Amino acid sequence: xxxxxxxxxxxxxxxxxxxxxxxxxxxxxxxxxxxxxxxxxxxxxxxxxxxxxxxxxxxxxxxxxxxxxxxxxxxxxxxxxxxxxxxxxxxxxxxxxxxxxxxxxxxxxxxxxxxxxxxxxxxxxxxxxxxxxxxxxxxxxxxxxxxxxxxxxxxxxxxxxxxxxxxxxxxxxxxxxxxxxxxxxxxxxxxxxxxxxxxxxxxxxxxxxxxxxxxxxxxxxxxxxxxxxxxxxxxxxxxxxxxxxxxxxxxxxxxxxxxxxxxxxxxxxxxxxxxxxxxxxxxxxxxxxxxxxxxxxxxxxxxxxxxxxxxxxxxxxxxxxxxxxxxxxxxxxxxxxxxxxxxxxxxxxxxxxxxxxxxxxxxxxxxxxxxxxxxxxxxxxxxxxxxxxxxxxxxxxxxxxxxxxxxxxxxxxxxxxxxxxxxxxxxxxxxxxxxxxxxxxxxxxxxxxxxxxxxxxxxxxxxxxxx
Amino acid sequence: xxxxxxxxxxxxxxxxxxxxxxxxxxxxxxxxxxxxxxxxxxxxxxxxxxxxxxxxxxxxxxxxxxxxxxxxxxxxxxxxxxxxxxxxxxxxxxxxxxxxxxxxxxxxxxxxxxxxxxxxxxxxxxxxxxxxxxxxxxxxxxxxxxxxxxxxxxxxxxxxxxxxxxxxxxxxxxxxxxxxxxxxxxxxxxxxxxxxxxxxxxxxxxxxxxxxxxxxxxxxxxxxxxxxxxxxxxxxxxxxxxxxxxxxxxxxxxxxxxxxxxxxxxxxxxxxxxxxxxxxxxxxxxxxxxxxxxxxxxxxxxxxxxxxxxxxxxxxxxxxxxxxxxxxxxxxxxxxxxxxxxxxxxxxxxxxxxxxxxxxxxxxxxxxxxxxxxxxxxxxxxxxxxxxxxxxxxxxxxxxxxxxxxxxxxxxxxxxxxxxxxxxxxxxxxxxxxxxxxxxxxxxxxxxxxxxxxxxxxxxxxxxxxx
Numbered sequence: 016x017x018x019x020x021x022x023x024x025x026x027x028x029x030x031x032x033x034x035x036x037x038x039x040x041x042x043x044x045x046x047x048x049x050x051x052x053x054x055x056x057x058x059x060x061x062x063x064x065x066x067x068x069x070x071x072x073x074x075x076x077x078x079x080x081x082x083x084x085x086x087x088x089x090x091x092x093x094x095x096x097x098x099x100x101x102x103x104x105x106x107x108x109x110x111x112x113x114x115x116x117x118x119x120x121x122x123x124x125x126x127x128x129x130x131x132x133x134x135x136x137x138x139x140x141x142x143x144x145x146x147x148x149x150x151x152x153x154x155x156x157x158x159x160x161x162x163x164x165x166x167x168x169x170x171x172x173x174x175x176x177x178x179x180x181x182x183x184x185x186x187x188x189x190x191x192x193x194x195x196x197x198x199x200x201x202x203x204x205x206x207x208x209x210x211x212x213x214x215x216x217x218x219x220x221x222x223x224x225x226x227x228x229x230x231x232x233x234x235x236x237x238x239x240x241x242x243x244x245x246x247x248x249x250x251x252x253x254x255x256x257x258x259x260x261x262x263x264x265x266x267x268x269x270x271x272x273x274x275x276x277x278x279x280x281x282x283x284x285x286x287x288x289x290x291x292x293x294x295x296x297x298x299x300x301x302x303x304x305x306x307x308x309x310x311x312x313x314x315x316x317x318x319x320x321x322x323x324x325x326x327x328x329x330x331x332x333x334x335x336x337x338x339x340x341x342x343x344x345x346x347x348x349x350x351x352x353x354x355x356x357x358x359x360x361x362x363x364x365x366x367x368x369x370x371x372x373x374x375x376x377x378x379x380x381x382x383x384x385x386x387x388x389x390x391x392x393x394x395x396x397x398x399x400x401x402x403x404x405x406x407x408x409x410x411x412x413x414x415x416x417x418x419x420x421x422x423x424x425x426x427x428x429x430x431x432x433x434x435x436x437x438x439x440x441x442x443x444x445x446x447x448x449x450x451x452x453x454x455x456x457x458x459x460x461x462x463x464x465x466x467x468x469x470x471x472x473x474x475x476x477x478x479x480x481x482x
Numbered sequence: 483x484x485x486x487x488x489x490x491x492x493x494x495x496x497x498x499x500x501x502x503x504x505x506x507x508x509x510x511x512x513x514x515x516x517x518x519x520x521x522x523x524x525x526x527x528x529x530x531x532x533x534x535x536x537x538x539x540x541x542x543x544x545x546x547x548x549x550x551x552x553x554x555x556x557x558x559x560x561x562x563x564x565x566x567x568x569x570x571x572x573x574x575x576x577x578x579x580x581x582x583x584x585x586x587x588x589x590x591x592x593x594x595x596x597x598x599x600x601x602x603x604x605x606x607x608x609x610x611x612x613x614x615x616x617x618x619x620x621x622x623x624x625x626x627x628x629x630x631x632x633x634x635x636x637x638x639x640x641x642x643x644x645x646x647x648x649x650x651x652x653x654x655x656x657x658x659x660x661x662x663x664x665x666x667x668x669x670x671x672x673x674x675x676x677x678x679x680x681x682x683x684x685x686x687x688x689x690x691x692x693x694x695x696x697x698x699x700x701x702x703x704x705x706x707x708x709x710x711x712x713x714x715x716x717x718x719x720x721x722x723x724x725x726x727x728x729x730x731x732x733x734x735x736x737x738x739x740x741x742x743x744x745x746x747x748x749x750x751x752x753x754x755x756x757x758x759x760x761x762x763x764x765x766x767x768x769x770x771x772x773x774x775x776x777x778x779x780x781x782x783x784x785x786x787x788x789x790x791x792x793x794x795x796x797x798x799x800x801x802x803x804x805x806x807x808x809x810x811x812x813x814x815x816x817x818x819x820x821x822x823x824x825x826x827x828x829x830x831x832x833x834x835x836x837x838x839x840x841x842x843x844x845x846x847x848x849x850x851x852x853x854x855x856x857x858x859x860x861x862x863x864x865x866x867x868x869x870x871x872x873x874x875x876x877x878x879x880x881x882x883x884x885x886x887x888x889x890x891x892x893x894x895x896x897x898x899x900x901x902x903x904x905x906x907x908x909x910x911x912x913x914x915x916x917x918x919x920x921x922x923x924x925x926x927x928x929x930x931x932x933x934x935x936x937x938x939x940x941x942x943x944x945x946x947x948x949x
Contacts, residue, residue, distance in 0.1 A: 217660075258725060355819065404791070
């Protein structure tokens, strides 16, 4: 490798991909000992990725062979990083004893995630092994609604006592730190288990041993409610930049914490859901593209397509209504795709920006008049430019009559302005009436503006040609 | 408030929004003392939000009045959380001395972010105040490409020495901890400043004072290169779940670290860019919806609209080519929106899923054949269902001839399958040739499938009606 090539070698191109492909090749050739050597050189996140890729390319049985090569203390950590499909695939095929030892080693919140996805009979089998107290705690956590803060949190946080000094706090952390989800943020509660304040490990390690926690803890801490939607939780993380967030119940008692590493996954899943909906795919299963069957995909695509088809039928009705106009001036049909296309695209641009603005909290419902005014003005400028280009093209290039050109371009002007305004307002309206604004994206807006486009176009044409 | 209402009171509805609106109302009524009292009750993130909202509603001058009410030690922190537009607005209107004291108080990485956005003459003025050494460091950081790991990192990390024991390390952290971006991950370097290993504060506070760092540090640490794109960095954070990531230069020397709280912002900005491109808006400025002018918006929307209009003109050409067919059977036009609509929407669904799959790393280029086969099968099922519905509707409800119904539905079947395959493949093709796959979303796919739809429809019609 030349010096210049070396300089270009970045994180993306490090040898992990090579090691991964090597392991899969070795497994395929049944060279298990060498595959294992390669696997053990990887950290847990990479090992999990190799197992997922193995499942993808060589099937679940081979993935299990690979999974079993992991040392016991790593297996649980790797397992918790696998997709829920692969987790299920493994857990239903290994021995009960193996399942038990993996579950026992996992962090509490990861374990809950796994249990939530497993069939009830397997969960029961696992719960049988737990102590009565553990079982009770697990059941409480399993009962929090999916996608709630409760379903994300862990009870393994560090509690400190207000009357302790820094020395006592550090001694306590030394004792319990390894079993906690995080040691970097610790919590102080009152007798009613209500959150009194937060103590960061940074503040502890930079102070003298005699300082009292009461003097350095942060009161009025930000928290989330156990029933808050996980989107609310991730917004709070983004806003405050915390490493961990306390979760309280309705009586304001501290019941758990959520750590930032789990939020990265939540953000990714929420974003995927938003983007899918904007593309007209409605699927709440968090399944990845290749992990779902053909009929699962059909189920998440067909209903919305049918709805949009019905909307397209209305557009057809509009054309049917103007069939005589069209029969007299068939060249009108030539510019129909152009009008529908630019209308749909103009509207989609506006709705995309407003949907995203709502999602990141920049646009609120009360901004509706501002959005409308903005989109109206943008629409005028954009429509003016496109219609001018189009007028020249239709009249001079296509050599159509000036009447046809004026009809098409006049309609285009109207359609684009309407599309921009609709695209700006509909996501806000959706939010107002409790529908996900993401549904008001390109597919829906295009279908809707198609109808408007046909109507405006043919109405104008009837008028221009006196039909 | 009833008990039930209280129980529903969640994070989103806490009093912050009320305090915010109260402050703005007080400012508007020039009741500055009471506005200040309210402001001081807020944490930095909330205070920043109030200032942004004030700028939005009452203008920048009032926002500056509010900003100046902050105590000195909070001002820098609040400032670093403002949007870059508000930062510029403030910095160009306050005194040089005020600017100097804010900049001096800011974290290094936040300061670089601010300097990157400021006009050169202001940056020069600020640099004049810095020591020669600081100036050199700032200039190095300012020279990293925008959107690179280098532009995100901070040099304020803690370096420990391999030969130290835990006690010595903790004593060092106590001394320098308050000036570091994070104390929770510390770094050990060799003499050539290359990264030797990582020591977490958790491992330090849970071990005895005599343990040597050489025995507990993690070697083979994951790192990113200073020129890696920030998307690569955020992928690495998602995968490994770290709180901080070391950044090395091309000689593998440790030059800085990136902390997870900054990555949350990066993920949001990258997602916004992806979503905007999928909606046909191409804008690399990171400006929010209301922060950009009308002509900025036009500039980011018009080029793509023109391109898509040209594509729609091709569709028009196809119709023009078949004008005689259309003139003979004008009722064919009625089903054109339906065919174009379902084609576009079917294709958009596929492309949305593949674009997202590429973005999260689930789908790779080598998966192209799998994607094609999948979309082909999904397309067949979806097309079958929609065409069947449509056939009944056109023949029985619209009472069109069986010939027209068969033409429309046969064309629909072909179009949907083609659209699904195109939607699945085009994002992969774009990635292959180095274009952002996000551009292959709904607007582009719809425009493309429109052309196919018209062609397939009228070809079939010509054949069916023997024209």
